[in-house]
Amino acid sequence: MTIYGIKTCSTVGKARKFMKENSIEFDFVDYKIESMDETKIREWLTQIDIKVLFNNKGKKYRDLGLKELNLDDEGNRVLDIYTHKL
Incomplete structure (x- = not known):
């Protein structure tokens, strides 16, 4: 699974936290860094x-x-x- 967003977004932060807490592997694409x-x-x-x-x-x-x-x-x-x- 891939999460697209920006690090400073609170909603993206909640999604990333949920994934980590539930041991769900994911990639994160910060579209402020990667167009x-x-x-x-x-x-x-x-x-x-x-x-x-x-x-x-x-x-x-x-x-x-x-x-x-x-x-x-x-x-x-x-x-x-x-x-x-x-």
């Missing part, structure tokens, strides 16, 4: 809603101006902006 592959993100979007993927309260989200875009109507545009400026 995310657009193909991988698009694969996820076949399984989840785009709104789940983005931290809409995060600074990066606001700095990129994604708050003003409608994720339902402009999801591909948002993804393009995010992956190219991540």
